[in-house]
Amino acid sequence: MKKITGIFILSFFLLFLFSCKNSNTTTVTEKENKNHVENKKEHKDCKDVHWSHHKGEEGPENWKNLCDGFKDCGGKSQSPIDIQTTNVKNDKELSSPEFHYSDSKVDIINNGHTVQFNVTGDNFVKLNGKDYKLLQFHYHALSEHTIDGKHFPMEVHFVHKNSDSDFAVIGAMIKEGKPNQLFEKYLEHFPTDKGEYKSDETFNILNLLPENKSYFYYSGSLTTPPCSEVVNWYVLKTPIEASKDQIVKFSKILNNNYRPVMPLNGRAVELFNE
Structure with missing residues (x-):
């Protein structure tokens, strides 16, 4: 018992x-x-909070203190980063991106922080087995990411999102060279102040990308508030080009709209070679 x-x-x-x-x-x-x-909710409450890329109380070093919804700006997995090419490792599990971009109309917006192109149509990219819809792309001058400690004159970010609300951002460095097709078509319509330009013309965004799609991959964040750490970053190894005149013209509209590089904090940067 x-x-x-x-x-x-x-x-x-x-x-x-x-x-x-x-x-x-x-x-x-x-x-x-x-x-x-x-x-x-906190991010929504921060919609009227002013922030800046310049030094000072509203600058990048203080973003995390401007609003509770911006606290991720002080996180451990922030972007951009300096990509040290001698420290990256080849990852055979990564795969070549499959771009499904078509002729699309764009709305060009100057929001005071960048010049952004909102894209119409069903444009998406398949990255390592997952489909990500293209939402918009925008520009920074100088580049946000650095390669071996060096900035490029500009950088463009193609922002994608999948059905699980995960973000994939493809970054392409822009160096001085031959004229950029998109700039040739739209640069004169870039709003010089806050505003919007709606275009009736179409443009295939695939024409902006380099032929070689090798990339550096790492896990990071949005580079502007709220700095949410929800981004899979794919920084293309091969830069695209724009003429000196085009770069100067863009810089007169927006310049120094880049966040300084953030600590890697032990994160791995992986390389896919096409």
């Missing part, structure tokens, strides 16, 4: 521990969901 009672008590104790474990797992999940909702 004592033996049976002992077995019953032991079984009850194990069942109790198992229940507690499941309960704790549920609590963690609920907490993560709650934090996600709160972060979205």
Whole structure:
């Protein structure tokens, strides 16, 4: 009888521990969901908070203190970074990006922080087995990422999002060279102040990209507030080109709209060679 009672008590104790474990797992999940909702609310509350790329109280070094929704700007997985080419490792599990871009109309917006192209149509890229829809692309001068400590005159970011709300941003450095096709077509329409230009013309965005699609990959963040650490970064190894005159003209509209490079903090930077 004592033996049976002992077995019953032991079984009850194990069942109790198992229940507690499941309960704790549920609590963690609920907490993560709650934090996600709160972060979205905090970001919404920050929509009227002014920030800048220039030094000072509203500058990059202080973004994390401007609003609770910007606290990720002080996180450990921030972008951009300096890509040290001698420290990257080849990753055979990465694959070549498959671009499905077509002729599209664009709305050109100067939002005071960048010149952004909102894209119409069903443009997407397949990256390592996942489809990401192209939302927009925009420009920075100087480049945000640096390669072996060096800036390029400009950088363009192609911002994509998938059905799981994961972001994939493809970054392409811009060096001085032959005229850029998109700049030739639209540069005269870039709003010089905050504003928008709607174009009835179409343009195939694929023409902006280099033939060689080798890239550096790492996990990071948005480079502007709220600096959410939700971005898979694909920085193309081969730069694209724009003429000196085009770069100068863009810089007269927006210049120094780049965030300084952030610490890598142990993150791996991987290389896919096409």
